[in-house]
Amino acid sequence: MQTDIEIARQARCLPMPEIAAMLGMPDTALLPYGHDKAKISQDFIKGLGDRPEGKLILVTAVNPTPAGEGKTTTTVGLGDGLAAIGKQAAICIREASLGPCFGMKGGAAGGGRAQVVPMEAMNLHFTGDFHAITSAHNLLAAMIDNHIYWGNDLQIDDRRITWRRVMDMNDRALRDIVVGLGGVTNGSPRQGGFDITVASEVMAILCLASDLDDLQKRLGDIIVAYRSDKSPITCRDLKADGAMTVLLKDAMQPNLVQTLENTPAFVHGGPFANIAHGCNSVIATRTALKLADYVVTEAGFGADLGAEKFLDIKCRKAGLAPDCVVLVATVRSMKMNGGVAKSDLGAENVAAVTAGCANLGRHLRNLQDYGVPVVVAINHFVSDTDDEIAAVKDYVAALDAEAILCRHWEQGSAGSLELATRVAEIADSGVADFAPLYGDDLGLFDKIDCIAKRIYHAVEVTAPPQVMAQLREWEAAGYGNLPVCMAKTQYSFSADPALLGAPEGHVIPVREVRLSAGAGFVVAICGEIMTMPGLPRVPAAETIHLNDLGQIEGLF
Template identity: 55%
Template sequence: MKSRLSDIEIAQSTDLKPIAEVARQLSIDDEELECFGCTKAKISLKIFERLKDKPDGKVILVTSINPTPAGEGKSTVTVGLSQALWQAGRQSIVALREPSLGPTMGLKGGAAGGGYAQVLPMDDINLHFTGDMHAITSANNALAAFIDNHIHQGNELNIDIRKIVWKRTLDLNDRALRETVIALGGKANGFPREDGFDITVASEIMAVLCLATDLDDLKKRLAAMIVAYTADQKPVTVEMLGVQGALALLLKDAIKPNLVQTIEGTPALVHGGPFANIAHGANSLIATKMAAKLADYVVTEAGFGADLGAEKFMHIKTRAGGFTPGAVVIVATVRALKMHGGASAEDLKKEGLEPLKKGIENLEKHIETISAFGLPYVVAVNRFVHDTEKELETVLGWCRDHGHPAALCNVWEEGGKGGLDLAKEVIHVLENKDHQFSYLYELTDSVEDKLAKVSRIVYGAEGVKLTEKAKKQLQEIKKNGLGNLPVCVAKTQYSLSDDPEKTGRPKDFFITVRELKPSAGAGFIVALTGSILTMPGLPKRPAALQMDVDENGRAKGLF
């Protein structure tokens, strides 16, 4: 057994390959690589032209059960599976989202995998990395300034200042900025109005960057974003302000995927980071499609459980990219299943077969969801140190009894070696299981039907209810010709329902949509449910309290 060092201690004890050497594993030409020091690089989009005739590799999506405070290790499994595929003799790239500083310094700490299944350099990736988050924040806030300046300079577009829907952003958790008043101090400072901030990863510009197929598509999507409405409720777009070119200029480097490496020196693309309980929760489409041109297998993840990340991956990302996943991995842990079965956090270190058996209902629902899309899958039982053999066998035995392919996974402790059984199962379903991928709704369905189908099939709800406010917004969406967009439900990650307290597999409930917001540039309609916030707050004891830097500039406390 390897010593139980912290994630950052493991990362800092690893000798990294020069990034040019990692690129050579994928036959990336030197002129296609833009290095940020020795261990990070961006890849030019020109590579698509060179590789246009090369067949795409197979995409493996990693999702999970509903998360709990016990943790599932989905990112760790994603990285470990890619490492295991290399050990099994298959060329693979792991494609992940970029961590947000908000969760990094808030509740979760670092978010680049863990143990011996990490992407490196972990401290850089979790902090400023190559500046993508800053570029998105700058573009977002530049647009906010352009809107206020347009109004101050005469308001040619007749924007109703009470109907400006574009918020400023910050890539931190800061509850004090959710609701603000701006432009105080007299006429020279503009027109006073209520405003607010979103976290950067919840911004539409983040979603636009992650769903764009190239620079031209990025400009078109930026131009289509709705920023305000006129007094007679007509939408005002970025194109009407004429600043889509300026925004694209700020994003011209951020659109290029970032190449790094795993702890075993295998390639990783880390690019884009939309929240999954607010936005669509997947890394950039460009990075996924580039990885598919560069390797035989692409292992990527979607945020949180299959009810959020995987559903949006299927309905939003694959539609935008015109591709189909080859297989899905559903991550589950004994301890999280026990919590879904009613066990308390204090009891997780004790054997608990009864709550475990009850909690398996949550896993069962997510398997049903992936099956509804017609995709083959493998259950990855991610091992934690306090799991007993009886508990592990309970989950694996249930999978066997019900005909669900499954494998035990121990990549945190053993790296790729600990994921070889999972890799073999994934390769088997990829090469031997036929599938007929299908969406759960058509774009021509009404918005109400789309929401109802997702609620019933994915969440297990009786149906969906719209508040009066949402009903009014829906009429405006239809009037503006946006009813054919897919829906992106903003919902708690902790439950299949919109109530975070209803764990396991709740029954006899409805999903209540309190607000509908068109994201015309990203190409979806956001449906806000429950108490989901687009600017999170910090917990009582933020992860930042453990963070520091030593006299040599080495990061400490990033988990």
């Protein structure tokens, strides 16, 4: 069996001007990055303002398991399937972080016959967007410490600096560190730390900004520290917003590539959904909607995280409304949620599949509460049996929904034609009546409580007194109308990654809250979730190398 990277190497890519022409873009709209990728110019995007928008289709999934669900693969397969049935389609996905590529999760280009290419470039440095975000973030960090060193005219309380540093790698040793050691010339010692770049507020801002002017305004609004009287100090106060915008000027422009079947693919931005808002950029999605009749996008991890944040943060902030949601599930993931160990997934177990479908059912009902029609895509694996597939379909049918078997990993668009046809019918029907889960005027803790109880089915949310006090202070300062971004394990509806299925009656512990004033949301950090991951015992980096032909091996 060929690996993903072997399949990708055989791709017959069209020149980027031909991909652009499929969407009515002239050559002058492209800024080439080599022969197989390009950025779309801001000037061209500005000229699209009056065009009508196409149909927006969200792809999400059940809670991820080590068995893998194939959400990105389904996103790509569905986009190719729509193109194969004669629809003008485009896909919008996120860029890959080096952290999971060299850790254990892998890349973000899809798999099998449903991939975005060039997959090696996309999963590594791509067009340098993540490097630009990292540099802009750390420029601000350097300017904070530099300001203190040169007299601290803004009276920054170094005990109340909230801006950490970032890097695009998993490195647990950097979670909590001390900076400024070595004497007066190195600054004053204080506690600090690193997050992974995808958790940076700069990443969130780039993904939510509408243009360069909006980008600079949002960067300026970032709160980096407080004075002793607790009054905030912003990036604008430090005069860093202009230089940060310069560093992000090119990164702000969406990237255009293609699938194995030459469907246009917008790949831009990359916040994780377990610690950030988990969606590709607003500017990429909006540009795609102006150019294509059907736009397929994904939200990270399970629907309890990625889809909730897509619907309650991205759609709220950008004025978007999905016309259809595709919920990805696999027989293997149903078995694991039904109590089967990963080593035993190859054996038929209809009872476990049926038991595990409770996880699928909860996601399905949660999504339907947003007023958007949902169709389940069963991503096929070769070990699936007819009876197991039937069990999933029967379960979904009992909930007055439909499940469609998809074989895009193996067959490309030929394996997703049924799904594409049905999704187009639903999107065209106009039955969607989208509404966010909560209103802007609900209190910050009440928003956290709403998500925990209505989406996670928790019985209670707990938070220490300092967290509650902080939320009240932000409300008094005028931030109470912001949505909340839950940072929580992706593996469970609870805060316990081992609690699979559809748990009831659990408690969601909020241990910390962070204000992302520039991005426009409040982050609630729950349980043991980390904003700087660590590498596994055997990281993928150990097997990644160049072969004798100079080709990358081990990436997939």
